[in-house]
Amino acid sequence: MLEHPSIQALLEKQKKQHHVASVLSLLGWDEQVNLPPKSSDQRGQQMATLSEVHHQFGSDPSISGLLKALEADWSQLNDQEQAIVKNSRKEFDRATRLPTDYVTEKAILDSEAYHAWVNARENDDFAAFAPFLKRQLEMAKRGAEFMGRGGDPYDYQIDLFDPGMTAQTIEGLFTTLKEELVPLSREILSSPVQAKNEQLKAFSVDKQEAFLKEVTAKLGFDYDRGRIDVAVHPFCSGNACDTRMTTRFHEDVPLDSLFSSIHETGHGLYEQGLPRDQLHNALGQAVGMGIHESQSRLWENQVSRSREFWQYFEPKYREAFPEQLSSLSSDDLYLAVNAVTLCPIRVDSDEVTYNLHIILRFELEKMLFSGELEVDELPDTWNRLSQEIIGLTPTSNKAGVLQDVHWSGGMFGYFPSYCLGNMIAAQLWYTLLEEMPDLLSDFARGDFSRLLGWLRDRIHQHGKRYETQDLVKRVTGDKINPKHLIQYLKDRYKPLYQ
Ligand SMILES: [Zn+2]
Incomplete structure (x- = not known):
């Protein structure tokens, strides 16, 4: 070939x-x-x-x-x-x-800015981080110039993470999403129905680990060429031959380690499905962050937060934690799995409000690159837009503008891919259901092989052969369209929260 x-x-x-x-x-x-x-x-x-x-x-x-x-x-x-x-x-x-001087300067800045960010966050002191952020922004603009992309440095940044994607395309998608999602999230949050996640307590780490390994292996992760270990932040790295995932454990927040492991398993299944004989070139590598995230989100949300998934796994979960789950009915457990709460921290957010956190970051990045917003004005603008979009004002910069590590490493243009991933996941989901209307009944039997086979065939085997939008169009017949995510969130959350 x-x-x-x-x-x-x-x-x-x-x-x-x-x-x-x-x-x-x-x-x-x-x-x-x-x-x-x-x-x-x-x-x-x-x-x-x-x-x-x-x-x-x-x-x-x-x-x-x-x-x-x-x-x-x-x-x-x-x-x-x-x-x-x-x-x-x-x-x-x-x-x-990129000149050697520039590369060296950037490497030193990345390290200094990371430590400055850690301290600034610890002390809730944005002013201590601001000079580093200004330099990272300058470096990003200079980097784009060296690459002949000085006219559109933000697009250049976005393309690093999602080949072919532009700020204008993302803006169109996010505007539609925001119009629908802001009222939907407010409706859910004002519902009298409340999840009882605080009742989930004292889940022993050993048993949590055994359970999540059983779940992730059932989903299809091949533990003969991959592993899962503990780290401060969950991630997935490696490649198709050797895939490394991490998770974290907390006895009183058991659903966090379970769902973050399932999320990383989605990334891991994508890596393990890439062609192993093309490992060293583009055909054996992931398209970009948006598609990668669509894989993790699909397994985490559409699959593992479904009723059918829990029909299969609930008895096993209760067997592992009989006392801890005794006060929760099946409906309570299902609601706990699909809890929606207003939270200032992106990584702790549910799948509904999470997207609003990303839209906030995208709007700020866009203004920082256009010069409409100065770094010094960032905390105030963050808080104002947070109130407008998410519906809350963080009580500190630590819980606001300083919460994420990305900007300290100059990783502008990365955040949108999380939300693009959610949109793509929902779009893939409806294509799947169209082609296999009875797919969910597989999950109730603990069978995920038809789903994995489909993803292998439509997404994984192609590596980087197609750019993000082309691949989505090829598989679903349409470029990325936010209506599928909106539809999915309504389908799942309206009945739950009445
Ligand atoms: Zn992810």
Whole structure:
């Protein structure tokens, strides 16, 4: 299938670079899961050296010749070859157009800004973080200029996480979503129906771990080429051959570890479904963050918050925690799984209000990049817009503008992909139900294989062959459309909250 002679030479180069990248990722995983506290200095140096090696492979001058030869024969390449070349070009330009001074300055700034953010959040002191945020914003704009994207630096940032996506497209989607979601969330929150999550107490960590492993294995995660461990923040890293997930445990918040594990399992199933023989090139890699997030959200929300999922797992959950669940009826448990509460913290939010947190961040980022908003004005504007969009004003900057780590690392344009993921998940869901109207009855029997097979076939096997919008259109017949998410949230939450 890959026929052009220069392709093989290019792939050979990418293979070594990918080996280094995957070792770097493993070291990063180890840092968060195993590393003794006093060993972190050495780890920083190890990773810096390996990053240099990675950069040397990626900026190898001979790649330029290979890419030019392939681009000259563009019309003769098949679509898989085109995807490989297109992505290699992006990566090569990024590796060679950014001056070394800039890359070094950015690496130092990332580290300093991260620590400044940790302290600023701890002390609820935005002014201490503001100079670093200003510099990150400047660096992002300069980076876009080096890449020939100085005219639209925010679009350049967004494209880093979601290939082909633009601020204008996102704005259109979010405007429609906001119009429907703000009133819907207010309706749910004012309902007399209230979940009883505070009654979930004293779930032993050992039993939680055993239960979530049973659930995630049933969903299809292959523990022979992946694992789950404990870390402060849940994440999923690695690749199709070796997928590493993490979770965290709290005895009195058992649904958090269960659902965050299911979420990471969605990411893990995507990674494990990517073609293993193409691991080192674009065909074996995820499209971008929006599609990745659609996979985690689909398993977490559409699947695991469904009645049918709990028809199968509730007896097993009660068997593991008979006393802890004794005061809750089946309906109570189902409502606890689908609790909606007003919360200032994004990561603690439910699937309804979560999207409002993202819309808030997108609007702020857009204004920061256009110059409409100064960094110093950020806390006040955050609080004002938070009241308008989410319906609450955070009582501190710690619970407001300082809550997320992303901006300290200059990761502007990342947040929208969380909400795009929710929209794509809902859109995939309705396509699934159209093609397999009885799909939910599978879940009631503990069978998730038809769903996983469909995702493997429609999404996973293609790697980066299609950009986000093209893939969504190919699978669902339409580009990303927020109406599916709105429909899904109404279908699920209106009956629950009357
Ligand atoms: Zn995720």
